[in-house]
Amino acid sequence: MPLHTPGTTHIYTFPSTGALSEGLDRYVARLSDEAIKRHGKFTVALSGGSLPKQLSAVLKHNQEVDFSKWIVYFADERCVPLEHEDSNYLLAKTELFDFVPIPRENIHTIDPSLIDDPQEAAEDYISQLAKTFATKDSVRFPVFDLILLGVGPDGHTCSLFPGHPLLNEACEWVASILDSPKPPPRRITLTFPVLNHSHHVAFVAAGAGKQDMLHQLLDLPGHLPAQLVKPITGTLSWFIDDAAAAKLTSTTLQGLERL
Numbered sequence: 573m574p575l576h577t578p579g580t581t582h583i584y585t586f587p588s589t590g591a592l593s594e595g596l597d598r599y600v601a602r603l604s605d606e607a608i609k610r611h612g613k614f615t616v617a618l619s620g621g622s623l624p625k626q627l628s629a630v631l632k633h634n635q636e637v638d639f640s641k642w643i644v645y646f647a648d649e650r651c652v653p654l655e656h657e658d659s660n661y662l663l664a665k666t667e668l669f670d671f672v673p674i675p676r677e678n679i680h681t682i683d684p685s686l687i688d689d690p691q692e693a694a695e696d697y698i699s700q701l702a703k704t705f706a707t708k709d710s711v712r713f714p715v716f717d718l719i720l721l722g723v724g725p726d727g728h729t730c731s732l733f734p735g736h737p738l739l740n741e742a743c744e745w746v747a748s749i750l751d752s753p754k755p756p757p758r759r760i761t762l763t764f765p766v767l768n769h770s771h772h773v774a775f776v777a778a779g780a781g782k783q784d785m786l787h788q789l790l791d792l793p794g795h796l797p798a799q800l801v802k803p804i805t806g807t808l809s810w811f812i813d814d815a816a817a818a819k820l821t822s823t824t825l826q827g828l829e830r831l
């Protein structure tokens with residue numbers, strides 16, 4: 573699998589969600605291994621929504637992965653307590669963290685004492701990132717080994733929603749949002765510059781509910797949030813199942829890769 577050609581996009585399709593989880597497991601395990609060999613750790617940002625279930629289905633049984641070297645952040649988080657049913661952390665915990673030996677201190681959550689002040693929570697999250705990522709004059713943003721993203725039916729990714737002023741954020745690493753059109757309204761999110769500085773970014777989309785949006789995102793030109801994810805030197809991958817791919821045009825289908 574060509575994982576290291578900068579600036580490339582790969583669309584991987586799978587006959588079922590089970591097969592998708594197997595492919596995602598191989599991809600994540602390989603990137604984890606390579607990053608740990610390169611710099612002793614694997615820095616990864618996780619999304620909420622349907623992603624944690626797809627990701628964990630096979631990965632949580634993978635005993636070859638050195639989870640002790642994982643450093644986990646959240647691509648976005650809702651301003652709710654960590655044990656709240658809307659918490660992306662709680663979802664990742666119940667799907668993945670409860671099954672694999674990632675040290676708790678390596679899992680960077682929103683500070684629950686700051687959830688009433690999303691701006692302060694975003695600033696605290698930037699401070700947490702700064703402990704992991706040393707930046708240089710030439711690269712002012714954290715460079716994750718991998719950021720795993722979902723995409724909503726409106727084309728949003730992270731908590732970056734169509735038409736929202738946050739789409740233009742060019743300086744901050746993490747931003748707060750008080751008016752998310754999808755509940756809950758108060759959230760924090762990584763910004764596009766952080767997404768686009770990552771070594772690897774992968775979208776995961778499965779099921780018939782994603783058909784219309786995938787057609788719009790992959791077949792047609794546009795500026796929906798998910799279309800604005802364009803890693804500057806990193807790779808962009810899509811992991812989709814046949815149900816989600818059903819409305820793609822024949823031209824796009826010709827470019828699909830099977831893993």
Ligand SMILES: O=C1O[C@H](COP(=O)(O)O)[C@@H](O)[C@H](O)[C@H]1O
Pocket residue numbers: 619620621622623647648649660721722723724725728729730731754
């Ligand atoms: O609200 C959110 O939605 C997106 C997409 O979720 P999905 O269930 O359609 O996959 C998710 O990626 C994001 O982390 C979450 O906060």
